[in-house]
Amino acid sequence: MSKLSKRQEIIQQAASLFRKRGYSSTSVRDIAREIGMEASSLYNHIRSKQEILNELMLNVAHSFSNGMQSIKEAPLNPLQKLERLVSLHVNITINEPDAVALIPNEWIHLETQGIQDFLSLRDQYEKDFKQILQDCLDQGFIKPVNIELASFSILSTLRWLYSWYSKNQNVNVIELEEEMKKCLIQGLAK
Amino acid sequence: MSKLSKRQEIIQQAASLFRKRGYSSTSVRDIAREIGMEASSLYNHIRSKQEILNELMLNVAHSFSNGMQSIKEAPLNPLQKLERLVSLHVNITINEPDAVALIPNEWIHLETQGIQDFLSLRDQYEKDFKQILQDCLDQGFIKPVNIELASFSILSTLRWLYSWYSKNQNVNVIELEEEMKKCLIQGLAK
């Protein structure tokens, strides 16, 4: 029986509310009410509302970065790496759907340091992603295609996966991964 | 020299701010400052902040619905209709990028009537989209593929097109359309 620390409970509840209503429309009183305490009591566990968002966004961003790092270093051909990237997205999305749901938009509410770190991780991730796709092209694994647009397209789908998953939670994870790979990569493959 | 009505100027500026900071983090005073008047003066032109969001979101939603209606009725085969849908998204995105950028997330801030209308338009649109993809499959225009996932994937890319466009505004529209079609449809085509 895993007992979350109060801090973690707060952060998780906040994630759920941020997802539903957005960071800005969620007050610390909303978060406190959900947990069953007064707003001011939250401050025994967190430093600020902003800190919650920061922790959420940077944790999930690091999950993606670390996953990318592993995949880059793995002894696989680029097409296999691409498939691994799909798995990475599916897994992180299923494990922390609320935090993942914040990625596309809520980063705008991060403040100076946090926003810098987040965007720098995101940019590096996209760069790595494109490189792997480019390697696929160079080594003849996929048809000639505009790399910019293709990577944009695949990443768009993967980023929105959380919304699809929230409507189809019954789906088998392995199956989902396979279908995603078929859908996103097979169309490109030679 | 097209002179926008004050009301339209307000709504356009609001769209730009809503996009940058989100509906909730944009105050009516922010909007007023951008236009160069006092917050209270806005109310000579609009009924409420909510009305602005409502008009923005439902206008753009109707643009998509109307476009879909035309395409459905056009004397084309389903694959051609799919291509037309890509054009539709590219064109609306380029014409009103700010309003389009609000679609994925800001609808959560619509209120009772508006949110109902918006979601009903969106659901119908997705249903029509899937049907056209299904027709492609039934008539043998595309490879066998999970329709749910394929339409989700294509729509994800088209929904996020605005963010890609904001970074690549120099691109030729016709070229963009062609590349999108190649990227999204050609992978599926038999």
Place this chain on the structure above:
DNA sequence: GACTAAAACTAACACTTGTTAGTTACATAT
């Protein structure tokens, strides 16, 4: 120049926001 309607202004409202200060309850170790 006087009249009128539209659209700007100032001032204020009731309410919500994130956060802090100060205090009390509670659990654990001695």
Place this chain on the structure above:
DNA sequence: ATATGTAACTAACAAGTGTTAGTTTTAGTC
């Protein structure tokens, strides 16, 4: 039982929110 540190509480703050009322300015018509 006593002491101690953690975590809850109440109360309040300064700032910001959308919106309204009432007034003045502006622009066009007779």
